[in-house]
Amino acid sequence: MKSAAETRQYWEERNRERFARIAATPPRSEYKAVRVKLQERRAQREATKQ
Secondary structure, three states: OOOHHHHHHHHHHHHHHHHHHHHHOOOOHHHHHHHHHHHHHHHHHHHHHO
16 A cells, blocks of 8 residues: 555646646636735735734
8 A cells, every 4th residue: 555645746747737738828718807806815814824
């Protein structure tokens, strides 16, 4: 039986190229409003932490 570390390493290696491809694609325009809302909420969260 594989250890958790071995299993995690296997999947990280297997998905490395896929994640790089996803990160390289530009964000889709139909999600612009959602991204703006998320950025606003992150800013509010950071402001309340300080």
